Amino acid sequence: MRASNVACLLSLALNVPASYANPLPDPVLVDRATNFNNPVLWEDYPDLDVFRVGDVFYYSSSTFAFSPGAPVLKSYDLVNWTPVSHSVPTLNFGNKYNLNSATDRAYVKGIWASTLRHRSSNDMFYWIGCVESSKTYIWTAPNSGAKANGGEVSNWNWTAAATINKCYYDCGVLIDDDDTMYVAFGNSGIQVAQLSKDGLSEVKSQKVFTPSGNTYLEGSRMYKYNGNYYIFVTRPANAEFVLKSKSPWGPYEQKTLVDNISGPLPNAGVSHQGGIVDTKDGKWYYVAFMDSYPGGRIPVAAPITWSSDGWPSLVKDGNAWGKTYPMPVQTSKTVPPPVGTDDFTGSSLSHEWEWNHNPDNSKWKLAGGSGGLVLQTATITDDLFTARNTLTHRIIGPKSTGTFRIDVSQMKDGDRAGAALFRDIAGYIGVYKDGTSSKVVMVNNLNLDSNWSTKSKGTVAATGPTLAAGTTDIWLRVQADITPAFSGTSAQRTTTFWYSTDGSKYTQLGSALAMTNSYTFFTGYRYAAFNHATKALGGSVTVKSFTMQNI
Template sequence: MRLQNAWLLFGLLVRLGATTPFDESTLNKRATTFTNPILWEDYPDLDVFRIGDVFYYSSSTFAFSPGAPVLKSYDLVNWTPVSHSVPTLNFGNKYNLNSATDRAYVKGIWASTLRHRASDDQFYWIGCVESSKTFIWTSAGSNAVKNGGEVSTWDWKPKATLNKCYYDCGMLIDDDDTIYVAYGNSKIQVAQLNADGSAEVKSQQVYADPGGAYIEGSRMYKVKGFYYILVTQPASAEWVLKSKSPWGPYEKQILVQSISGPLPNAGYSHQGGIVNTKDDKWYYVAFMDSYPGGRIPVAAPITWTSDGWPQLVKDGSAWGKTYPMPVQTTKTVPPPVGTDNFEGSALSADWEWNHNPDTSKFKLLGGTGGIQLSTATITNDLFTARNTLTHRIIGPKSSGTFRIDISKMADGDRAGAVLFRDVAGYIGIHKSGSNAQLVYVNNLNLGDNWVTSATGTVAATGPALAAGTTDIWLQVRADITPAFSGTSAKRQTTFWYSTDGNKFTQLGTGLDMTNSYTFFTGYRFGLFNFATKALGGVVTIKSFTMQNI
C-alpha cells in the first residue's frame, strides 16, 4: 500500500527497509512547514517517542486485529504503519468473533503504551484490556539504537499477563533502566516493574485532583531531572504533572484547555504525548475528535519555562494550522494513498481484520499478487462474519476501490465493499443459484451494547452479472470532513461499481454517516465475504486503491 506515481520505487524500498536518501533534485524541494492534521486517519490514544532518526507512534485498535499499530516517521509529520505490537488478540475467545453473542466490538485495545529499552534491545508494549488484566508484548533483536532507530524486522511475542489493570497507561524507562508505568483514572498511580519487565514490584497513588476532576490517558517522561505525567481531562484539556521523584509529590499545570482549531467542526485537541527531535526541539502530539472519521493526530511545538513547565506554541489563542517542519531530512516514508496488489507473503501493516481472523480461510497468492478470501462464517449478519478486512480512510474525502474476482462465489454467498462502523452500508454481490446480483445495502446497525439491531436492507439493485463474470470493481467514496461539533450535518458516502475499472456507476443513494463517538473507531473501508447457506465460496481481492477525491 502507500505507493503512488513517482513514489513507487522509493516506497517499495522503504517497505523493504531501505533508507538511503534519494537524490533531492528528482523530487520537489522539501517542505519547510507542515499543515495540521499531520495524518488525516483514525489513530487515537497516541504514544510517541524517538530512537535516533526515527519517530515511532502507537495507537488504539479495540477489537480490530492485529492490534496496536506501530507507525514510523523521519520528520514527525509524514507517517506510515510498519508493524502491530499485538499480532493476535490473546485476550479471550470472544476476540475470535464466534457468534453474535460472543464477540468483542468496542472492547480490546484502548489507550496503551510503547517504548524501546536499549539495555535488552526490546520494544515493550503494555495495555490493559477490559479494565481487568494488563498484557505485555515484546519484540527483540532489532538493534534499533545501533541502526539509528531503524527496524528491519519485528518479532512480537507475548511476555506476561498481569492480573490488574494499568488503565490508560504510559511507560517510562528511567536513566537507571527501571521501568515505570503511570496509569489510572482520576487517581493516578505509578507502578515499578521488575528487572525484565514481566511483573510488578510496587505501585502507589501519586496524584488525584483536589477538585475531584476526572483525568486519564497517562503518559510518563523524564526531562532534565524532572518526572512528568501528562493526563487528559476528557475531552478538552491536557494537564502536566511534575515532580522530582517518580513517586511524587506532583504539581499540576494546564498545557491546553478548550483550545480551538485547527479544523472546524472537530473536537478540542487533547490526550497526547511529547517528543523531542535530535536537536532537542520539543513537540506535543495530540488527537482531535473528528467524527465521522475518528480521532486524528495534530502536532504543535512546545517551549519550556525556566522552572521546567512545557508551554504550547499557539497561533494567537488557537492551535496552529501550520508550523515549521520539525525535521528537515531527505528520508521519507510512502504516502497513504496508492494501490496495494497484495504481493508478498504477508499483508502490509495498513490492514486489520474486524476481529482475529480465521487464518485457514484466507491466503496470499504470491507471484503477481492477490488475496483469496474463503467464506469463514454462515450468517445473515455482516457484523458476525469473520475475516472482514478493513483499511482506514484518509480525509477529508477519499475513495477506496477493490478489484475482486467473484467467479468462485457459491450459492447464498455475499461479498462486497463496506463502509464499516456501527452504522454501515455496502455495495456487493449477492449470489443466488447461478445468478450474481449487484446490490446496495444500507441499514446495517449495531444497537445497545453493540448487539446487532439491523442486518441490512437492499436499497438498490444494479444489473445482474453475466455468467462467467470474473472481475468487478467496487468503490466507496467517503466524506469524513469533521461534523462532530458545531454542526448537525451528516457526511455522506456513495457506492459505485465498474465492470472495466475505468467507468464507474453509482448504485443507490448516499449513506448518511453517524457522527457519534461511542463506537470510538472511525469509519473504515472494508471487504467481506460470508455465506448464508454453506461454506466453500471464494473471492479474490486483486487490488485495493485509495486516493483523495
Template sequence: MSLRRLWALGATVTVALGLLASPSAQAGTGDVQPAANFTNPVLWQDFADIDILRVDNTYYYSASTMHYSPGAPILRSYDLVNWEFAGHSVPRLDFGAKYDLNGGRGYVRGIWASFLNYRKSNKTFYWGGCIDFGQTHIYTATAVDGQWSRHTTINKCYYDAGMLVDDNDTMYVAYGNSNISVAQLSPDGKTEVRSQQVFTTPSNIGTLEGARFYKRNGNYYIFLTRPANGQYILKASNPFGPYTLQQVLLNMPTPIPGGGVPHQGGLVQTQNGDWHYMAFVDAYPGGRVPVLAPITWTSDGWPRIQTVNNGWGASYPMPLPARPVKPMTGVDTFNGTTLGPQWEWNHNPDTSKYSVNNGLRLQTATVTNDLYSARNTLTHRIQGPTSTGTVTLDISAMRDGDRTGLAMLRDSSAWIGVKRDGGRNRLVIVNGLTMNNNWATTGTGTEVASANLTGTKIWLRANADIRPGAGRQARFSYSTDGVTFTPLGPGFTLKNEWQFFMGYRFGIFNHATSSLGGAVTVQRFELATP
C-alpha cells in the first residue's frame, strides 16, 4: 500500500486485460446453481492489504489498520466465504508517543500492508510489518486468538512484505516498492541472514508493491500489486531469482457497482487442492472490501483468474461446504472483562480510563475540543452496503463540559451525542469535523441541530449507506425508551476520497472540554442490517 495511488476512485472501468480465464471457463462459471454459490464481496467491511493462509482446515486473514489499536486484525474461516473475528497480531501500537495521542498523532501511519504466516516446525504464527518506514517488527503467537508478543525488531524496512516458509523450513520475506527484494531470515526468525534485490519494475508499468511470497511445484512466486488497478506475478526456480514477470489483471471490471479494480491480496490453496485469490476493491466511503475468485494454473505454471463476462464475478461456486461462524453483525452487551476483537481504539487507549464489566465504562481521558485528539474513542467497522449502529448510554456520571456520543468517524466526521454544560444535558448533532491532507485538524465541528434531554439514559443511532456513488448518506436519530427513534439534524454526506485509506467507522467517544472526572457507561451496541 503506497501513498502514491495511481487510480482515482470512480473512474470508468471498461476492459479487462491480462491473463484471464479461457472462454470455456468463463461460460461455465455462471452455470452453477445459486444455492451452491457465494456472492462478492464476501465480507462488506473494511479489511485491506490482505494476507491469507490455511493451517490444516482453517483459514486466516490479516489486514491493515494503520492508527487503530489493537492492530493487524485476524479473521478466521472454514470455507473462505464466512469470516469471523479471531484476534489481533499487534496488541498495542508500541511505536512511539504519537500512537498514544501524546505530543503528536499517528493518523495514516502504523500498520500498513504486512505479513502473516505459520511455521509448522514450531507451531507458531508470525506477523511482521514495517512501521514509519524505519524498522520491521515481528510478532509471534502459538494461536491467533492467544497472546501475541513482539518477537524481534529488524533495523530496516520490509515495506509491504510477504513471508514464505519454504519446504526446508527456511523463512524468506519479499518486500519493496518498485525495487523488489528478498530477505532470508535466520533459523530462529530473529535476524536477517541475507537480502538481495531481485526485480526492478519496468517504467511502463509504474509502481509494483504489496508483495506476497509463495512456492508451488518447485517454483517461487512473488505476487505484486500495481495500485490501484493491476496485479502482477514474478516466477523463478530460486527464491533469489532471476524472476520472470507476467500480468495477472489490469483494469478488470469490478463486482461492486461504482467500486475500483480488485487488487492487492493473496493466493490460498484449499485442502482439496483448489486455488483462490482474495483481493480488495476500493469502495469508499466504506473502505477497501474483500472479494474472492477461483484461480487456475497453466501447464507452464502461471495463474489465471476465472472471470465472468471478462470481469471479476459477482458470484462463484462455493470453494468448500459452507460453515457458519460468529456473525459480523449483532448485539454486544460488553459481558466479561475484555473487549471483543471486533473493537479497535482510535490510537492506543489510556487503559486507566476505561473498564469492561457487564458494560463499558468510559471515563474522560482528554481535555480537548477536538475529537481527533481525544483518547479512548472506540471504533467499530460499518457493515455494507447499508447498516445501522445503535449505542445505549448511561450518562448519569457526566460532568460539565463533557461530550459523548456516536460518530461517523473519518477525516470528515459528524456525530450525534450529548453536551453537558451548566448542569444541563442537551442532545446535539455536530458536523464539520475535518482534517487536511497532513491529518491536522481543520475543523472541530459545528452544532447543526439540538433537542432537550431529560433522564440519564439515551439511545443514539446512526444509519450509514456506504455504497460508492452519489448516496453516501449517514442519518442520525435518538430514543429515550429504546423503542421509538426520532430523527435529528440533516443527513451527512460521507466523504469518498481514498487518501485517508481507512473507511468510515462508528466511533463511541467521551471526552472533556473543561476537566477530567466524568464518565459514561456503554450498556449496549448493536450493528444491524436492513
C-alpha cells in the first residue's frame, strides 16, 4: 500500500482522519520505520517506470481506456506513494475513447506500458507511449520547476507535443549524459531509437538485440550506469533479463536478474517487469509488479547490488523476493496515505480518480463551498459499460471498503445511480428512480465478453427499501476482498454491497458477488460512482464524499 505499515498503524493509533489533501500530522514519527514490507503499494499500478529527480521519486503506470491516463505518483522514500498528476489529461487517441456507444468504445485499449522521464536541460517531463500497436504519442510538461526545487514540481502543464507514426512498443526512454534521448522498445526483437534534439521525432532506429529461441520480450527500460548501457526487459510473466553494452547501439550481452522467483505474497504471480532507480546516497532498487488478481498488478521493491564487471543482482531472502527490507531512504518528508475521505473540495478532482473513458466535461462539476461532485446524467442507456462519466477509484488491498455518500434528490424518472465494483465482471448497489419512486437495488451479472462487448447488462438480484419522499442522502458501500488468488489457489474472492440511510447503521443487500481472477482485462477491480439515464437526460446526483478504509 502507499503508506508503509508503520505509517498506516500510526494514523489509526492517533485516530486522525486521513485525507487526500493533508499528510500525516507528525512526519517525524514516520522516521522510526527502519524497514518496509512488500508490497509497497497495494493498488493496481502496473507496467511501472520509476526514476528520481533530486529528492523526489516518480512513478508512471498504465491505465488503458481510463481517463485521465498515465498517472504520475511521487515518493520521498520509494515506499510511501501518492498520485500527483496524469501525463495524458485527455486520451487523444481517437473518437472511441469518448465512449460513444456500445460498439464505439475502447476498453482494454489505450495506454499500455509507457515511459516517463525528466530532462534537466530544459526542465521538462516527457511521457512516451505506443497506443494500439500503431502510433507513438508524446506528451510533455514544460517549465515544471523540478530542476530548481530538488525535484518538486510546481507546474504540471501537460501538452500533447507530438505523434510519431511508428509504434515504440513497451518503451523506455534514456536521457544520456550528453542530453541525447534514446528509446528502447520492441518484443520479438529489441530496438533503440535516437530522438531529435527536442525529443519529439525520430532521428534513426535499429534492432540491437534478438533473443534466442524465439523468446518473447517486452517492458523495455533503458539506463546508463558507470559508462555501460542497460536495457531491462521482461519475459512475461515470470522473468526479468538485463542487456548490457558499451554503446546504445550494441552489441548487448544478456544475463538474468530474476526468473520464477517466489514471494513476497502467496497466491500471487511472479515479481517481474519494472525498473531500477538509485537513491541520493548511491543505493539501487528494483521495483517490479506481481500479478495479484482480482486486485490487479501491484508493485514490490527490493535492493540490488552491482558486480565488479557491471551486472546487477537482486538482494533476496534466501531464494525468494523478500517480504521485508530496510527502508531505502530515511526522511521526515511524507505523502498522504491512501485511506481516508475525499469530500470533493477544491477546484479539481484528486488524481486518485479516473473516468471509465474520456468524460463529457459538460455533465459534471465540483459543487464548491463545502464540497461535493455533481454528476449529471451523460448517457441514455441501460448498459453501465456504455454509460459515460463513471468515476473510478483503485481498491486498496488486501481488504477494504469504499463508501459513497450520495444525494439522490435530483434524480429523474428512469435514472440509475450508485456505487459499483467495476471491471469486466461487475456488480453494484444503487438507486433506481421510476416515476416518483426511488428504491435501493443490488445488481449483479454485469459482464463483458472476451472481445469486451457487453455480454450481460445485469440482473436485479435484491431489492432494498423504497426511499421516503424527500430523502436526500444515502450511503452506499462496496466491501471488497482482493487478497491475491491468481496462482496456487482455487479460492474465489468476493465483494458485498451495503446501504445506510443515516451513515451509521449499514445493511447488506444481496449475496456476495464472486470476482474474477482472470488477468485478461488487465486492470484490477475498482470502486466506482455512476449516474446514467434510461429515459431522458436532465437528472443528477451529488457525490458528497468517498471514504476508503482497510478492514
